[in-house]
Amino acid sequence: MTVDRLAALMARGAEFLGSETAIICGAMSWVSERHLVSAVSNAGGFGLIACGAMTPELLDAEIAAARALTDRPFGVNLITMHPQLFDLIAVCAKHGVGHVVLAGGLPPKGSIEAIKEWGAKVICFAPALALARKLHRSGVDALVIEGMEAGGHIGPVATGVLAQEILPVLAGELPIFVAGGIGHGEAIAAYLEMGAAGVQLGTRFACAAESIAHPNFKKAFFRASARDAVASVQIDPRLPVIPVRALRNAGSEAFTAKQREVAQLLDDGKVDMGAAQLQIEHYWAGALRRAVIDGDVENGSLMAGQSVGMVTKEEPVADIIAALMAEARAALARRAA
Structure with missing residues (x-):
């Protein structure tokens, strides 16, 4: 039944x-x-x-x-x-x-x-x-x-x-x-x-x-618990950055630095808002590739949900x-x- x-x-x-x-x-x-x-x-x-x-x-x-x-x-x-x-x-x-x-x-x-x-x-x-x-x-x-x-x-x-x-x-x-x-x-x-x-x-x-996905990427998942999957922080209210949940690593810190860099480009009038957002998206695409394909689990992005502990x-x-x-x-x- x-x-x-x-x-x-x-x-x-x-x-x-x-x-x-x-x-x-x-x-x-x-x-x-x-x-x-x-x-x-x-x-x-x-x-x-x-x-x-x-x-x-x-x-x-x-x-x-x-x-x-x-x-x-x-x-x-x-x-x-x-x-x-x-x-x-x-x-x-x-x-x-x-x-x-x-x-x-x-x-x-x-x-x-x-x-x-x-x-x-x-x-x-x-x-x-x-x-x-x-x-x-x-x-x-x-x-x-x-x-x-x-x-x-x-x-x-x-x-x-x-x-x-x-x-x-x-x-x-x-x-x-x-x-x-x-x-x-x-x-x-x-x-x-x-x-x-x-x-x-x-x-x-x-x-x-x-x-x-690279064996290193998979091993990072196997070792992780729910609390290791954290959301990124938006540092500039002008940048419409959608938060990303990933396992905490050096790549998470690099994203904060990337936001500062793009915010500075906005301040200097070197990019408009659309181009700024695309830069952020391209950053994630590149960071994710480093982790998934190259196996760089320290500097790449280990995007994972809180169910990773399972x-x-x-x-x-x-x-x-x-x-x-x-x-x-x-x-x-x-x-x-």
Whole structure:
């Protein structure tokens, strides 16, 4: 009975995604590429290519490479402030990508319509109820509500609070996926029972066997506890810096210095606000690459959510999804009893 209960609770999200389970692997720059994405989709989850700072040519190659590794659905995560956003959307259209996630800010005018032109579903992040309502009115097909426990760029509100605010109001209107701080199937069961269509996890998958992340990067995760994943500090109110959660290291201090440097460029009139923000984003892309690809875990960025303490070993993606599902089933069985 509990197996059917879990399947029933996940049915809406799984149908929307076209996957066996309503578990999305969140887009992590440098990590969520063809190997991890295809492994997640092949294991019954839903993989997302992290476009990040990719050029249209690179994204084109990445989608084609992922398609060669899986015949199951996967999506593409695009950053709204990318200067070539509409060119990237055109690449997704060329490949007939079924789901596009717009992250990093409100979708620019015409972007939602451009994605829907070829029949793709649009998913957006909503860090507040008012914004969730606005996005729903603008025609997005699904939302991700991600709390500040997540890794990478974060909002100011905890996952549990967002879920309580948004799910009772909007879960009946469109599929909503909950993210941030989820590392165990018990939490998945709880959010599904609250009305979520599914969940999104990043940190739990970052150290999967199929993840190309450097062994040093993975070891840093295995050693870390929840309190080691800290949010960056904004040092200049003029710089619209979205906080980033990562494991504390020398790279965290370097980011503070980078903010001071960019603030000075603003003071000197050498850059405008848009260029200043792009410099910050490029800093993160470079710092993340140093950690994920080069294995420089001291000076690179170890973006991780507070669920990092639940990541203790390297496991195949299929085992991670199977464990999460088994834990969720067990939780539902206990509640039923």
